[in-house]
Structures are given as structure tokens and as C-alpha cells.
Amino acid sequence: MREKKPSLWLRLVSLLIYAYIYIPIIILIVFSFNTQKLNVRWEGFTLHWYEVLFNDANIGLATRNTLLIAITSTIAATIIGTMAALALQRYRFPGYTLIESALYIPVIIPEVVMGISLLAFFAFIQFSLGLLTITLSHISFNIPFVVLVVRARLHGFDKSIEEAAKDLGANEIITFWRVTLPTILPGVLSGALLAFTLSLDDYVITYFTAGPGSTTLPLRVFSMVRFTVTPEVNALSTIWIFTVFIMMLINQLLTRSNT
Amino acid sequence: MSEFAVELRDVVKIFPTPEGGEITAVNHINMQIKHGEFFSMLGPSGCGKTTTLRMIAGFEWPTSGEVRIDGHVIGRTPPYLRPVNTVFQSYALFQHMTVFQNVAFGLEMERIRKDEIKRRVGEVLEMVKLGGMEHRKPQQLSGGQQQRVALARALVKRPKVLLLDEPLGALDLKLRKEMQLELKTLQEQVGITFIYVTHDQEEALIMSDRIAVMNRGKALQIGTPVEIYERPTSQFVADFIGETNFLYGTVRFVEADKASVYVPVLDSEVIGLATAGLTVGQKAVISIRPEKIRISDKPILTKNCFSARVTLIAYIGSDTRVSVDINGQRINIWEQNKISSLDTNIYYRENQEVWITLFPENTLVLPEE
Ligand SMILES: Nc1ncnc2c1ncn2[C@@H]1O[C@H](COP(=O)(O)OP(=O)(O)O)[C@@H](O)[C@H]1O
Ligand SMILES: [Mg+2]
Numbered sequence: 001m002r003e004k005k006p007s008l009w010l011r012l013v014s015l016l017i018y019a020y021i022y023i024p025i026i027i028l029i030v031f032s033f034n035t036q037k038l039n040v041r042w043e044g045f046t047l048h049w050y051e052v053l054f055n056d057a058n059i060g061l062a063t064r065n066t067l068l069i070a071i072t073s074t075i076a077a078t079i080i081g082t083m084a085a086l087a088l089q090r091y092r093f094p095g096y097t098l099i100e101s102a103l104y105i106p107v108i109i110p111e112v113v114m115g116i117s118l119l120a121f122f123a124f125i126q127f128s129l130g131l132l133t134i135t136l137s138h139i140s141f142n143i144p145f146v147v148l149v150v151r152a153r154l155h156g157f158d159k160s161i162e163e164a165a166k167d168l169g170a171n172e173i174i175t176f177w178r179v180t181l182p183t184i185l186p187g188v189l190s191g192a193l194l195a196f197t198l199s200l201d202d203y204v205i206t207y208f209t210a211g212p213g214s215t216t217l218p219l220r221v222f223s224m225v226r227f228t229v230t231p232e233v234n235a236l237s238t239i240w241i242f243t244v245f246i247m248m249l250i251n252q253l254l255t256r257s258n259t
Numbered sequence: 260m261s262e263f264a265v266e267l268r269d270v271v272k273i274f275p276t277p278e279g280g281e282i283t284a285v286n287h288i289n290m291q292i293k294h295g296e297f298f299s300m301l302g303p304s305g306c307g308k309t310t311t312l313r314m315i316a317g318f319e320w321p322t323s324g325e326v327r328i329d330g331h332v333i334g335r336t337p338p339y340l341r342p343v344n345t346v347f348q349s350y351a352l353f354q355h356m357t358v359f360q361n362v363a364f365g366l367e368m369e370r371i372r373k374d375e376i377k378r379r380v381g382e383v384l385e386m387v388k389l390g391g392m393e394h395r396k397p398q399q400l401s402g403g404q405q406q407r408v409a410l411a412r413a414l415v416k417r418p419k420v421l422l423l424d425e426p427l428g429a430l431d432l433k434l435r436k437e438m439q440l441e442l443k444t445l446q447e448q449v450g451i452t453f454i455y456v457t458h459d460q461e462e463a464l465i466m467s468d469r470i471a472v473m474n475r476g477k478a479l480q481i482g483t484p485v486e487i488y489e490r491p492t493s494q495f496v497a498d499f500i501g502e503t504n505f506l507y508g509t510v511r512f513v514e515a516d517k518a519s520v521y522v523p524v525l526d527s528e529v530i531g532l533a534t535a536g537l538t539v540g541q542k543a544v545i546s547i548r549p550e551k552i553r554i555s556d557k558p559i560l561t562k563n564c565f566s567a568r569v570t571l572i573a574y575i576g577s578d579t580r581v582s583v584d585i586n587g588q589r590i591n592i593w594e595q596n597k598i599s600s601l602d603t604n605i606y607y608r609e610n611q612e613v614w615i616t617l618f619p620e621n622t623l624v625l626p627e628e
Binding site: 163 | 338353
């Protein structure tokens with residue numbers, strides 16, 4: 001069947017929608033190269049703000065913290081989430097539906113509520129706030145997302161391939177590493193990437209669970225723009241946008257290579 | 260070496276249902292499968308074939324009873340320690356591996372040397388006619404080729420017994436017929452015991468040394484294809500294998516291997532071969548295959564011969580299919596077209612009055628189910 005071309009009208013509307021989404025971002029990127037300090041008028045091209053950014057010790061620390069939290073919480077959430085997804089796929093037990101729905105509640109409830117509850121919890125067990133509490137919180141809100149993504153991937157997983165592996169002489173452990181994991185790997189990586197992205201730009205939950213000296217990039221940016229948006233923040237945001245964009249591309253490629 | 264490759268003794272498998280009930284998938288099955296035999300389990304879908312096979316493979320454990328492989332009680336030995344391999348209904352190929360890696364997997368698990376693996380994989384791929392396909396991924400193969408990879412992957416392990424669960428079920432008819440003969444030849448060539456599951460009776464008849472006909476978790480009859488077709492011992496088997504005509508009645512007398520049944524619709528007695536255990540007065544059913552009934556213009560026997568009216572004629576080339584009516588009872592008859600003629604007068608015509616003969620040696624008396 002021949003594909004129908006969209007009408008002129010439809011194309012125009014689409015263009016407007018894209019413009020609506022992307023113009024603010026483009027302006028932000030453009031002004032990150034602007035010699036003027038105020039985001040009002042274009043004066044000339046400079047890389048000065050990037051230089052300022054790279055020499056800012058606070059930003060450096062915040063970046064280090066953010067990456068540390070994101071990487072650690074992604075690894076932990078991916079392992080736990082994948083195991084949970086496999087268990088939900090494989091076993092039926094009393095209370096299955098309850099446990100299944102309970103897993104997704106953190107996705108639905110407002111982040112503020114989650115942040116407050118975590119703060120209250122850490123206070124209750126008298127755990128001092130810092131990098132560790134942020135990481136633990138990120139792990140907890142990332143698990144449901146990993147489970148969601150991996151389960152979607154497991155849907156239609158042919159469990160006879162695991163039986164085939166055992167039939168051919170593999171025990172449970174070899175079967176998992178050589179057959180199950182490689183088969184679901186694209187889903188696991190997608191889940192991990194999602195967790196990483198969510199952790200990277202989380203503000204609300206991090207705000208509630210951060211302590212002194214554990215500032216992350218989103219927290220830092222918010223404190224920088226409290227009065228006005230500076231070109232330095234524009235530069236930081238630009239780098240950020242590109243990082244996320246590249247990760248999305250990788251995710252796209254991963255998903256495509258497996259359909 | 261023990262007498263049997265696989266032996267099932269009084270095996271029962273009960274599954275819990277999600278609603279909290281129970282389902283008996285396999286109900287007291289006894290089977291003795293000889294070394295080198297091509298043994299088929301044949302039955303309608305849901306009769307317990309796959310479950311039986313999975314108990315031999317080790318994916319399920321019997322609720323009660325005993326599975327023996329080469330004389331040893333196998334108990335709860337896990338699948339990877341049993342000298343049997345399975346060709347799965349869905350093929351279950353490892354999609355992330357090449358054909359070579361798929362086939363080599365089982366040998367790697369045995370820690371066989373690399374060069375030896377290479378040699379044996381090459382050998383078995385030649386055998387299933389997949390030489391040169393080593394580096395393809397399963398998605399790049401046709402259904403028939405994937406089926407061969409699944410076969411090669413199991414055969415390369417040189418199992419004592421190969422279990423095949425409807426391996427040709429997903430192929431189209433023409434390919435299926437080719438593969439049937441190929442599988443049979445292959446089995447004779449490698450000499451491995453095959454336990455083959457199918458719901459296709461023609462497939463079972465063509466390929467098997469012996470067949471177990473199953474229904475509702477029971478093995479109703481085990482025998483050679485000829486025994487199963489010519490001497491079914493139950494109404495279900497007579498009905499499930501090939502086509503047949505049934506006439507219902509009551510046993511009047513039993514003498515040696517013959518029995519006489521009064522059939523109300525014919526208002527007459529019909530004599531046939533008696534199944535073991537028939538008693539006088541019992542409800543019984545006469546079974547006679549369409550190709551074994553003789554049509555004639557005049558009566559040729561004093562008994563088992565009835566006047567009938569032709570109701571339907573279908574010329575299908577090799578045969579003519581004739582339906583006749585006796586007092587509202589329809590009987591199907593297949594006449595082989597042994598003479599090549601354009602003269603339509605040699606064939607029967609609709610509404611013609613004829614005589615049909617049910618020769619006692621072609622007629623079976625079975626207990627009614
Ligand atoms: N794991 C299971 N749990 C519950 N019931 C099952 C299970 N496996 C099979 N059954 C039931 O057992 C019966 C026999 O199934 P199966 O052996 O697959 O039949 P076949 O292979 O002859 O079609 C069916 O009624 C099926 O629903
Ligand atoms: Mg089956």
C-alpha cells in the first residue's frame with residue numbers, strides 16, 4: 001500500500017508544535033555562546049561561559065556527586081529490578097496482584113510525597129543525610145521503572161529456550177548467564193538508561209534527602225538561577241541536553257536492533 | 260544395556276489448576292520403548308502427550324509412578340543430567356547465537372575440546388543439510404531450516420533417546436511430507452531411539468515402528484501402525500485413526516474370535532471379529548473401514564449382506580466415494596478405480612439399488628463407549 005503524504009495543513013501544525021517545544025531550548029543553547037551576560041540580545045560568539053563553568057569548583061563537585069549517585073543507583077536498581085521482573089514473570093504466588101501493583105505505586109505518587117516520606121524515614125531511623133541517602137532514595141524510585149521496562153521486554157519471552165539450555169546440559173546458573181540474560185539484555189539496558197536519566201536530573205527527591213556537601217547538579221542549578229538565569233547555566237544546560245540526547249540515541253539504537 | 264530404552268510404569272501427573280482444582284494430565288500410563296525404536300505418541304490436543312514427554316526429559320516429575328531410562332529409575336534427576344535430548348515444538352533456538360553456536364552449545368557444556376566441537380558440529384550440520392549456514396542467525400533462516408537447527412542441536416549430543424514434540428507442526432504440508440521421510444531416514448541412519456509426539460495420524464502411521472494412541476491422559480492402545488489401523492481395540496482408536504463406519508447394537512453371542520451383534524437399524528445380526536472381553540448382552544459397536552466394504556448388484560453372502568440405496572457419488576480420481584443408505588443409516592464406501600474408463604456406466608449411480616457386504620474378517624466388534 002502506498003503511504004499517503006500528510007496534507008499541508010497537518011504539516012504546518014506539526015511544524016508549529018515542534019517549534020513550540022524546541023524554540024526555548026534553541027534559545028538557551030544560542031545564548032550559552034553569547035558574549036553578553038543577560039539573555040536579551042545577541043552580541044557576539046564566545047566560549048567564555050564554558051570556561052567559567054569548567055573552572056567552577058562547585059560545579060565540578062556537583063557533577064562528580066551526580067555521576068556517582070546516578071551510576072551507583074542505576075547499577076543497583078537495574079540488578080534488583082531485573083530480578084523482580086524475572087520473578088514476577090516466572091512465579092505465581094498468593095498476593096501476586098498486590099505485590100505487582102505495590103511495585104508501581106512509586107511511579108504514580110507525586111515525587112514530593114515520596115521525597116517527604118523518605119526524609120521522614122531517614123529521620124526516624126536517625127540516618128544522617130548525605131550522598132548515601134540520596135543514592136538509596138534514587139535506587140528506590142528507579143526500581144519500578146526498571147521493572148516496567150524489563151517486564152515489557154519479557155512479555156512474549158519463550159521460556160522453552162531456558163528449558164532447551166538445561167536440556168543441552170546447562171545448569172541454572174549457566175542458563176541464566178548464557179541464555180536468559182543475553183536474550184533480555186536490550187530490555188535491561190533500556191531500563192538502566194532510563195534509570196540513569198531519571199537519577200541524573202532528579203531534583204525533588206534529591207532535595208529532600210540531600211545533606212551538607214552532597215549537592216548534585218540539579219540542586220546546584222536551582223541555587224544558581226534563584227535570581228536570574230546566567231549564561232553559565234545556559235552552558236551547563238547545553239552540555240546536559242547533549243548528554244541526554246546521546247543517551248536517548250543509544251537507547252533507540254538498542255531497541256531497534258532487537259525488533 | 261537394559262531391554263528398554265525408556266519405560267513408564269504406572270505414571271500419573273496431576274497439575275493444580277489456577278482455580279484451585281486439579282487436572283489429571285497423565286493417568287496411569289505404561290509404556291515400554293525399545294532401543295532404536297521410532298515410537299510415536301498420537302492423540303488429540305490436550306491428551307497429555309507433551310506432559311509425558313516432559314516427564315521423560317525431566318521438566319516435570321510424575322505425581323506417582325516411575326520413569327526408567329535405560330533401566331535406571333530416573334527419579335528427580337535434572338534435565339541436564341539425563342541422557343536424552345529434546346526437539347521443542349517452538350524450536351527454542353537461541354536467537355542471539357549463530358547456527359554454529361546453537362549447535363555447539365550442548366558440546367561446550369560437556370567441556371569437549373574446541374577442535375572436536377568444530378568437527379562434530381560440522382558433521383551434524385552436513386547430516387541435516389545445513390552445511391554453509393554456520394554463521395547465520397536463526398532469524399535469517401526459514402521455518403524448515405530452523406527446525407533442522409533444532410534437530411542438529413539435539414542430535415550432536417548423541418543422546419540415547421531423542422524426544423520430539425510435534426517438530427513438524429509449524430511447517431506447511433509439502434515441507435512436512437518431505438521432512439517426515441527425511442526424519443525417518445535420519446533415525447535409521449543414527450540408530451537413536453526416537454519418541455515422537457504428533458496429533459497427525461497419517462504422520463504417525465508413515466514414520467513409526469510403534470504408536471501409542473492416547474486420549475484423556477491414557478494410552479488406549481500401543482502397537483505397530485498395521486495393528487493400530489487394522490485391529491483397533493476401542494471405539495476411540497477406530498474413530499481417531501483413519502475413517503470408519505459405526506453400527507450400534509447388542510452382542511448376541513461370542514464364539515472363539517467371532518462375535519455376533521444384533522443391529523436394530525438393519526434388523527439383523529452382523530458377525531465380526533471380537534475384541535477381547537466382550538460378553539453377551541453388552542452394548543457394542545460394529546466398525547468397518549470404507550475401503551473394506553464390497554458393493555455388488557446381487558447378494559454374495561447369506562449373512563452380513565444388506566440391500567441398500569446409493570445416495571451420493573463422489574469421483575476423486577483414485578477412488579470413487581459412495582454413500583449408501585439402509586433404513587436411514589448412512590454407510591460410506593470407497594471403491595478403488597482399478598479400470599481406466601470414460602464409460603460412466605461402470606460407476607454406480609445415485610438412487611441405484613445395490614447390495615453391500617461386510618465380510619466378517621474385515622468387520623470389528625468393539626465395546627461401545
Ligand atoms: N503446567 C501445567 N499446569 C496446568 N495444567 C497443565 C500444565 N501442562 C499441561 N496441563 C494440562 O494437561 C493437559 C495435557 O496437556 P499436554 O500434555 O500439553 O497435552 P498435549 O501435548 O497432548 O496437547 C491439558 O489439559 C493441559 O491443559
Ligand atoms: Mg503438546
